[in-house]
Every structure is written in structure tokens, then in C-alpha cells.
Amino acid sequence: MTENHIRGIDDLGKSGIEEILALSDHFHEVSTRRxxxxxxxxxxxxxxxxxxxxxxxxxxxxxxxxxxSADSLNFSIGSSSVKKGESLRDTIETISAMGVDAIxxxxxxxxxxxMLPRWTDAAVINAGDGSHEHPTQALLDxxxxxxxLGELNGKRIAIVGDIKHSRVARSNVKAFLALGASVTLVGxxxxxxxxxxxxxxETTDQxxxxxxxxxxxxxxxxxxxxQQKSFVxxxxxxxxxxxxxxxxxxxxxxxxxxxxxxxxxxxxxxSSNIKEHPKSVVNxxxxxxxxxxxxxxxxxxxxxxxxxxxxxxxx
Amino acid sequence: xxxxxxxxxPLDGGVFHARSEIMNADGVRRALWRMSHEILEQNRGLSELxxxxxxxxxxxxxxxxxxxxxxxxxxxxPVGTLDVAFYRDxxxxxxxxxxxxxxxxxxxxxxxVVLVDDVLFTGRTIRAAMDAIVDFGRPAAVxxxxxxxxGHRELPIRPDYVGKxxxxxxxxxxxxxxxxxxxxxxxxxxx
Numbered sequence: 118m119t120e121n122h123i124r125g126i127d128d129l130g131k132s133g134i135e136e137i138l139a140l141s142d143h144f145h146e147v148s149t150r151r152x153x154x155x156x157x158x159x160x161x162x163x164x165x166x167x168x169x170x171x172x173x174x175x176x177x178x179x180x181x182x183x184x185x186s187a188d189s190l191n192f193s194i195g196s197s198s199v200k201k202g203e204s205l206r207d208t209i210e211t212i213s214a215m216g217v218d219a220i221x222x223x224x225x226x227x228x229x230x231x232m233l234p235r236w237t238d239a240a241v242i243n244a245g246d247g248s249h250e251h252p253t254q255a256l257l258d259x260x261x262x263x264x265x266l267g268e269l270n271g272k273r274i275a276i277v278g279d280i281k282h283s284r285v286a287r288s289n290v291k292a293f294l295a296l297g298a299s300v301t302l303v304g305x306x307x308x309x310x311x312x313x314x315x316x317x318x319e320t321t322d323q324x325x326x327x328x329x330x331x332x333x334x335x336x337x338x339x340x341x342x343x344q345q346k347s348f349v350x351x352x353x354x355x356x357x358x359x360x361x362x363x364x365x366x367x368x369x370x371x372x373x374x375x376x377x378x379x380x381x382x383x384x385x386x387x388s389s390n391i392k393e394h395p396k397s398v399v400n401x402x403x404x405x406x407x408x409x410x411x412x413x414x415x416x417x418x419x420x421x422x423x424x425x426x427x428x429x430x431x432x
Numbered sequence: 433x434x435x436x437x438x439x440x441x442p443l444d445g446g447v448f449h450a451r452s453e454i455m456n457a458d459g460v461r462r463a464l465w466r467m468s469h470e471i472l473e474q475n476r477g478l479s480e481l482x483x484x485x486x487x488x489x490x491x492x493x494x495x496x497x498x499x500x501x502x503x504x505x506x507x508x509x510p511v512g513t514l515d516v517a518f519y520r521d522x523x524x525x526x527x528x529x530x531x532x533x534x535x536x537x538x539x540x541x542x543x544x545v546v547l548v549d550d551v552l553f554t555g556r557t558i559r560a561a562m563d564a565i566v567d568f569g570r571p572a573a574v575x576x577x578x579x580x581x582x583g584h585r586e587l588p589i590r591p592d593y594v595g596k597x598x599x600x601x602x603x604x605x606x607x608x609x610x611x612x613x614x615x616x617x618x619x620x621x622x623x
Contacts, residue, residue, distance in 0.1 A: 143515065146533040152567045155518035185518075419523045 121417050122241040124230040125250040126291035133416070134259065134295055140412035140420065141260050141405070147184065148408055158187035161218040161418050166192045166208070167244070168199070168224040173379055173403055174244050174253070178221050181410035187418070190217065205229065206236050213237035218418050222246075240417040248282045254378055255288035257409040259296060261402050262333060265374055270297030275327045277303040277359060278337030278386050281310050281348070285378045286337060290316055301327050304359060307348040324359050328368050336361050336377045339385045352385055362388045366396065374398050448607060450616040454598055457611045460579065463595035464493070467577055468500035470593050475544055478507045480572065482543045486561055487515040487531045489550030489608055493579060496610070497548060512536040514547075519560035534564075541569035546593075550608035552578040555589035579608050 122128050129137065147155055163182045167175050175191075182189040190212070194200065199208060205224075212220065219240040222230055227249035233241045245251040262269055274293050280286045280302050293300050300318040302309065313320055321327060328334065339355065349355040361375065369375075375387075375397040383389040392399050455463070475481055478501060485494030491513050498511045517523075517530035547561050558576060565574060579595035584602055600606065600615065607614040 140530065143518070143530045143533045146535075147518070150567060151539075151569075154567075156563065157518035157523055161524075415518075419518075420527060420529050 122230070122234065123252050123413055123417065124241055124243045126252050126255055126288050126295065129252070131295045134256065134292055136420070137256055137409065137412045137416050138260055138263060140415055141408050144184075144408045144411040144415075145405075147411075148404075154184045154186060156186045157415055157419050158182075158185040161185075161187040162190065162216060163187050163219045163221065163414065164190040164192060164212050164217045164239070165244075166212070166220060166222045166224075168194050168222075168229075169245065171223055171244070173406055174223065177403075177406040178242075178244065178410050178414075180407045181414055184407070185411055185414055185419075187218075187414065190215075205232070209233055209236040213239060219414060242413060242417070245284050247284065248287075249284050250288045251284040251378075252288045252292075253406075253410055253413055254285050255292035256413065257402060257405045258289055258335070258376060258378075259292050260409055261376065261398055261405050262298075262374065264405070265398055265401070266332060266372065268296075269293060272298045272332040273301070273330060274298050274333040274335060275301045275303050275331040276335045276337065277324060277361070279308045279340050279348070280304050280313075280337070281308045282340050283337050289335065290318055294318075301331070303327055305349055305355070325365070328365055330370065331373060332370065333374045333376060334361060334369065336375065336386045336391075338378065338380060339382050341382060341385075356385050360384075360386055360388060361391055363390070363394075366391065366394055369396060376402060379403065447619055448605060448614075448616055449619050450607070450614040451604075452615050453612055454580070454606075454615050455596060455613040460595070460608075460610055460612060463579065464496050465500055467593045467595060468497055468504060471497070471546060471575075471577065472501065472504060474575070474592065478505050478509055480542065480544050481546065482510050482512065482538070482540060482571075483546050483548055484512045484514050484536070484561075484565070486547060486549040486557065487513055487534075490548040491532075492610065493550060493577075493608075494548035497546075497577070510538055512538065514561055514564055516557055516560035516564050519563045521556060521560065536568050539569045540565060540571045542572050543569070544573045544575065545571040546575045546577055548577045550579050551606045552576070552581045552589075552591050552594075553584055555585045555587035558589050559587050580606050580613060582606055 147153055165175060165178055179189050217239050221242045221244050223244040224246050227247035229246050230241050230243040243250055243252055276286050290300050294317050302318050302320045303324050305322055309320060373396060375394055377399050391397060483494040483498055485491035494511050498509045501509050513535045515530045515532060515534045517528050520528050545565060562574060575592040577593035578591045581591055581594045581597045582600040605616055605618055
């Protein structure tokens with residue numbers, strides 16, 4: 118039974134984050150090869166359980182599994198016994214009985230990844246649980262920033278938008294702070310969580326006040342599906358106050374980055390051509406997503422799992 | 433279980449205690465010169481030749497061999513580096529952490545690849561390296577150069593160029609640098 122999981126950034130700590138980023142330099146090299154595949158996790162089975170929709174996260178985990186030569190089992194609720202009313206526990210126990218080494222799970226309820234180890238011996242990776250955490254997104258963002266700006270230590274990062282509902286923001290704040298960056302959360306008060314006092318961050322509702330001295334503007338997706346609760350008066354007003362327009366991008370520092378976890382609402386949190394802006398590393402983030410997920414899987418199933426055989430002897 | 437030699441992965445704790453010097457700096461230098469000439473003679477020149485140093489211990493030896501070959505033949509030989517961690521057969525059995533990213537900026541198809549490592553022991557690293565090599569193309573031939581062959585092979589692998597054959601105990605450890613070759617053991621670090 119493994120104690121190794123990536124359920125939240127706290128499962129890794131600074132040393133775990135550093136280890137995964139170091140592995141990513143290797144997998145980055147692998148991904149540039151003519152045959153971008155290594156036999157590292159041959160014989161391992163990885164189950165992908167997505168109770169919520171996803172494009173890039175699911176595809177990048179699947180690609181990562183294949184590039185490590187692991188087998189992946191794909192599970193989406195639309196075509197499974199969950200439709201017949203099977204409980205989470207029964208589903209996990211069923212998959213577990215088939216012999217999986219890792220379970221990648223996305224679920225609408227916060228805390229699901231922490232429940233899984235009760236029912237399975239597999240390593241658990243959180244691919245997003247409710248509004249709680251999304252640690253591999255934070256890791257790939259750290260890697261992207263490190264690749265583009267050298268390091269995170271001392272950098273000023275503004276996370277802008279719907280902080281309240283964002284699992285990306287929660288994981289990213291922890292990871293950015295662990296690596297020595299300072300973080301400012303920017304958004305209307307209605308979209309700011311209540312308990313940010315112990316997060317170790319600054320908060321503001323004045324976007325324009327932070328643009329000039331931020332090294333990274335991290336734009337969050339406006340979660341349109343939640344807008345019937347009227348957290349903002351209108352999307353147009355939100356876009357005007359908190360959207361990254363071309364003119365706002367003009368006043369950014371020379372060596373700074375625009376990031377977005379995707380999927381993007383063009384014309385809401387970013388203007389329609391921001392993805393193609395010279396400072397934008399959004400496509401970079403997607404490419405690094407595969408690399409980081411290779412690192413995360415290898416960290417759990419390769420580098421980190423030590424079950425020493427008696428008398429085992431090797432150079 | 434005794435402490436083991438793991439030159440291409442971080443040693444998990446412990447301190448290396450040298451017991452004897454097998455070669456001094458001059459010995460290493462002379463062996464590299466001889467091996468350079470042997471590589472040249474065996475392959476009748478340097479065309480199509482590529483040196484690939486295995487991380488970590490083989491990299492500086494491969495670079496040294498390339499310097500020697502440049503001096504002898506006035507011809508540059510491409511040098512790549514290879515980290516075989518992801519190809520090892522003991523992933524999941526022990527901690528396998530890569531050291532430095534592979535750097536192989538050329539296709540190996542139809543080239544003569546000389547793998548360079550510091551110590552040849554069980555042969556499992558070389559097995560992994562050969563698996564890795566074919567992901568970079570289909571070489572015309574793969575040869576093996578090592579500074580120390582210490583025996584205890586577990587696979588049908590033999591070196592083409594050897595600095596020195598050294599009979600060892602399994603639990604001993606061989607340390608190769610340009611300053612010489614030491615034979616010793618790992619002892620637990622004092623708390």
C-alpha cells in the first residue's frame with residue numbers, strides 16, 4: 118500500500134514540487150525525440166476517472182501514460198455504471214480489483230481524492246475536486262514560469278478573476294508561495310473567498326493597480342455556469358473591470374507573462390486575441406501539461422516507489 | 433544488505449571509504465590515450481563515429497576521448513550524453529532517479545556508436561543504454577568503452593575497450609575520476 122499521493126500541493130511540499138520540476142526537464146527532453154516514449158512504467162496500469170468534463174487534463178494524462186508505456190483505463194460517467202446508480206466507493210473498489218497502480222480522479226465534490234485511499238491501494242492523483250485543488254495544474258504552471266522567467270523566487274504573481282470557485286487558484290497559491298513567489302489575488306469582492314487571511318497572500322479588487330509590477334498575470338476562467346447566482350452585475354461589466362484587454366497588456370512589465378489555465382472565454386476574462394499576445398504562454402502551458410503529468414506519474418510509480426527486494430544487487 | 437555501488441543514481445546515504453588506489457591520474461590519462469587509439473584502429477578512422485557518455489560517470493570520459501581523437505586525427509567526433517534511468521529494469525524495485533537530461537542532438541542511424549561508461553559491473557546499465565539508443569535511430573554498430581571492468585556480469589555483455597580489468601568483491605565500490613580510480617566500500621554516514 119502506498120502512502121504516495123498527489124491529492125493536493127500539501128502532499129508534495131517544496132521538496133516534492135522541486136523533484137517533479139526536475140523530472141520534467143528529463144521528460145521535456147523525451148518529448149523532443151523522434152520517438153517521444155520511454156519504457157519507464159511498462160506493466161503499470163493507470164485509471165482515469167473523470168466525473169466532470171475535461172479536455173486538456175484528461176488528454177494530457179492519457180498522453181502522459183502512453184509516453185511512459187503504462188496502460189490507461191478510461192472511465193467517464195456517461196458510459197459507465199455510475200448512470201445505473203453505482204456509488205463512488207463501489208466504483209473505486211471495482212476498478213481497484215482489476216489491479217490498477219494509480220487512479221487519476223476528477224470529481225465535482227471537494228475532498229474525493231482524500232477518500233479514495235480508504236478503498237484502494239493505488240496511488241491517487243487529483244485532477245480537480247470541486248472548488249478545492251488541482252495540483253497538476255499548479256505544477257505545470259510553476260514549470261512554465263520557471264522555463265520562461267528562470268525561477269519563481271521573488272517573482273510577483275497576480276491571480277485574477279473568480280478566485281472563489283477556482284481550484285486552480287487554491288493549488289497555485291500554495292505552489293507559488295512554496296517556491297518563494299509572492300501572490301496577489303485580484304477580483305470583485307463577491308468572487309473572493311472569505312478566509313484568505315491565512316493564505317499568505319494580498320488581495321485587491323483594483324486590477325489596474327497590480328498590472329504594472331506583476332511578473333505574471335494569471336487570468337482565471339470566468340465560470341459562466343455559475344453566473345445565474347449573479348456574483349457580478351454583468352459579464353460586460355466584469356470584462357471591463359477585470360478582463361485583460363490589449364491596452365491593459367500594454368502596461369505590463371517588459372519581462373512578464375500572461376497565463377490562463379483554459380478553457381478560455383475570449384472577450385470575458387481576456388480579450389479575443391490575448392492568447393496570441395507575445396507575452397502569452399498559454400500554448401506553452403498546454404504542452405507542459407503532458408510533461409508535468411509524466412513527471413507526476415513517474416514520481417509516484419517509478420522514482421518514489423521503493424519496495425526493496427531482499428538480496429537485490431545492482432550497479 | 434550491503435551498500436552498493438550506484439554511480440548513475442544519487443547514492444542513498446552513506447559515505448565512500450577508499451581502501452586502495454587502482455590507478456592514479458597518469459594511469460587514467462594513459463588508458464584514455466590507448467583507448468582512443470584502439471577506437472581509431474578498430475573503426476579505421478572516425479567517419480560515422482559518435483561517442484555517447486552515460487550519465488553521470490561516462491560523460492567526462494567521453495569528452496576526454498573526443499579531445500584525444502581530435503588531437504590524433506584533427507577531426508571532431510560528436511559527443512552525446514544519455515541518461516538511462518527510464519530504461520532501467522529496476523524501476524519500482526528501488527528508487528530510480530535520473531541525473532542530468534539526455535543530450536543527443538543528432539540521429540544515430542547508420543552511425544557507429546561508442547557507449548562510454550566509467551565502470552562495467554552487472555551490465556544492466558548497458559542493457560538499458562542499448563534500448564535507449566535505438567530510440568534515436570538504427571546505428572550501424574554499437575560498441576562499449578569502459579574505464580574499469582569489475583566483473584560480476586549478469587547479462588551477456590562485454591566491453592570493446594577497457595581501461596583496466598579489476599577483480600572486485602560484489603559489495604565494493606569503484607570510484608572513477610580524472611584524478612584516479614579508487615576501490616572502497618560505502619559506510620553508513622555518522623548521524
